[in-house]
Amino acid sequence: MxxxxxxxxxxxxxxxxxxxxxxxxxxxxxxxxxxxxxxxxxxxxxxxxxxxxxxxxxxxxxxxxxxxxxxxxxxxxxxxxxxxxxxxDGYRDDDPTELLESPQIGDHLPEVLTTQEVDRLEESIDLSKWEGHRNRAIIEVLFSCGLRVSELVNLKLSDLYLDEEYVRVLGKGSKERLVPISPKAIQELRFWFNVRNLMKIKPGEEDYVFLNRRGAHLTRTMILIMIKAQAKEARIQKTISPHTLRHSFATALLEGGADLRFIQALLGHEDIGTTEIYTHIDTSTLRQEILEHHPRNKKTNLK
Incomplete structure (x- = not known):
């Protein structure tokens, strides 16, 4: 040791x-x-x-x-x-940081997926495999609820209030928050439960929502590997991770007109400054909006 x-x-x-x-x-x-x-x-x-x-x-x-x-x-x-x-110094044979990327400096929005790309991700899953419905439920819950991957792997059946369409999330600093869950995510969970109910579950793991084939709860690394493999299967060229779906959730809300404070509460951010990263709209989109909607840019028929 x-x-x-x-x-x-x-x-x-x-x-x-x-x-x-x-x-x-x-x-x-x-x-x-x-x-x-x-x-x-x-x-x-x-x-x-x-x-x-x-x-x-x-x-x-x-x-x-x-x-x-x-x-x-x-x-x-x-x-x-x-x-x-x-x-x-010989404590390890390798250096795990060799391919570790640093975040971009500046106000650029992290990589996000469109709703259509999330659909492609889910549609690429092979539902004939036992884990198919589980993986679809994982992707949909991440996208529909904006959970951190650590929150997802620790999600319990006792945290689900599906009739009320809410989930209870234990976030950073053991702070609880209630997050609405979409009808589609609920449907995917129910499909997964049909498979889960047939599994032999390890003692002590009975309350975890997402399990591996041995009946134990998943790890963050398992979910990362699954999502990267599924992105390749769906031919999505972006470099994505479970966190990408959280970013996509927040971006979709902002584009839909949600208040930033509301998004902050759903994400469980302590500081509104962390949430403000989502207000930085891509400059090409901004330019197009100006060209289409500013009165000085509207075409007129000059005679």
Whole structure:
């Protein structure tokens, strides 16, 4: 068993003695590394077992708690430095950060799917396989409710109020919120329950909504792999993840005229500033709106 505390101490010593970092810089590196270590502890992951998918989820969680993209980039830079050290010192054979992307700096909206693309994603699922209805329900619940993937994997049957068309969500900081669920998502859940009711479920896992073939609740990584594979099957060229469906949910609401405070409450954002990312409309769309609707741009017949 690798001594994780020992690795961290060795890394701090390396930064101090070999990279000659000042006290303030060293403190900043340690604070950023602590964010990752807290995340790994919560997910019950060891430094030696961390994968690229785990780090992508960690990166997405930084956005969820309202950390600015510039700060996210700084944190991820420190994480890359840490895992390079871990590899060079022989604690791991590989560096899981090699393909880890940083968020774009600026006010660009994250990648989103249109409703038509979500439909294509769902229609590409093979319903002859036992997990087909489960996967359709997962995609529809993510898109219809805007859940974080961590919220989805922990969703319980006792959290569902399908007759009232609501789900209870346990979000960041153990804060509960009620989120409306669409009739389509309810229908997909009921199809999945027809399959789920025939499964042998592990003791202690009976209340989880989404299960794997062994009757245990799903992990974030399982859902990430499923959605990426389904996007490939649907021939969607965008780089997507479970978080993309959350972004798509918020964007669809905003385009439909929903108030930003309402979207904030549904997403479970602490700070309205985190939700405001969805107000940045693509400039090409904005230009088209001006050309079509501003009186100075309307064509007139001059004689």
């Amino acid at each position: 690798i001594d994780q505390k020992g690795i961290v101490k060795a890394y701090v010593r390396y930064l101090k003695l070999q990279r000659n970092m000042s006290g303030n810089t060293l403190d900043a590196y340690q604070r950023d590394l602590r964010k990752l270590l807290d995340y790994l502890e919560h997910e019950q992951l060891a430094i030696s077992d961390v994968t690229l998918a785990d780090l992508e989820h960690f990166s997405a969680s930084l956005h969820d708690i309202g950390i600015h993209p510039r700060s996210q980039c700084r944190i991820l830079s420190g994480i890359r430095s840490f895992f390079k050290f871990v590899q060079l």
